[in-house]
Amino acid sequence: MLVQQILKSKSDDGVVTIAPGTRLEEAATLLAQRKIGAVVVSPDGKAVAGILSERDIVRELAARGAACMATGVDEVMTRDIVTCARSDSSEAVLAMMTKGRFRHLPVVEGGEMVGLISIGDVVKAQLSELAMEKEALESMIKGF
Numbered sequence: 001m002l003v004q005q006i007l008k009s010k011s012d013d014g015v016v017t018i019a020p021g022t023r024l025e026e027a028a029t030l031l032a033q034r035k036i037g038a039v040v041v042s043p044d045g046k047a048v049a050g051i052l053s054e055r056d057i058v059r060e061l062a063a064r065g066a067a068c069m070a071t072g073v074d075e076v077m078t079r080d081i082v083t084c085a086r087s088d089s090s091e092a093v094l095a096m097m098t099k100g101r102f103r104h105l106p107v108v109e110g111g112e113m114v115g116l117i118s119i120g121d122v123v124k125a126q127l128s129e130l131a132m133e134k135e136a137l138e139s140m141i142k143g144f
Contacts, residue, residue: 003093003107004086006125007115015106015116017042018073020049024060025069027052037118038104041077046112050077051104083108084117090129094122 017040018027027039031054038053052073060068060076068076083106084093097105097119107115 001090001125001129002086003084003088003090003115003117006090006117006121007086007107009125010115010117010121015040015045015113017045018052019043020074021072023069024052024057024071024073024076027073028057028069031057038116040106040113040116041073042113048081048083048106048108048113050074050079051081051102051106052077053102053104078102081106085109086114090122090125093117094119094126097122 016030016034016036018030020041020043022041030039031037038051040048041050041052042048050073056076056078060071064071082096082100082102084096086107086109093105097103103119105117106113107117
């Protein structure tokens, strides 16, 4: 299965982004309201400056306490972002995420972000593909 197929299966709400300089408190509120685990930090909604995840916020809270919530997201976000393309396979993406120990991956084409997939999206796609293969094999065995 390709990343393009995973993107098509997701709801078309677009990628949730937040501007650099936004306070952590606002970012945490956005994550809670949208029930998501990460937000892309982007100056224009297309370029990826970084990703801020729940983990990033928790680490900062543990290190500095509640005062960190006034800090800008660009001071806490993950900057070294790995990306993928629509043509990448789910297996390749899953391997990248597992090796890099991250759960969110921007999909970039022509230098612009076109989507965001999570490890949950990839696992769901893989399970769906396995279920279809199982049904096909059972049909072949039964002679249908």
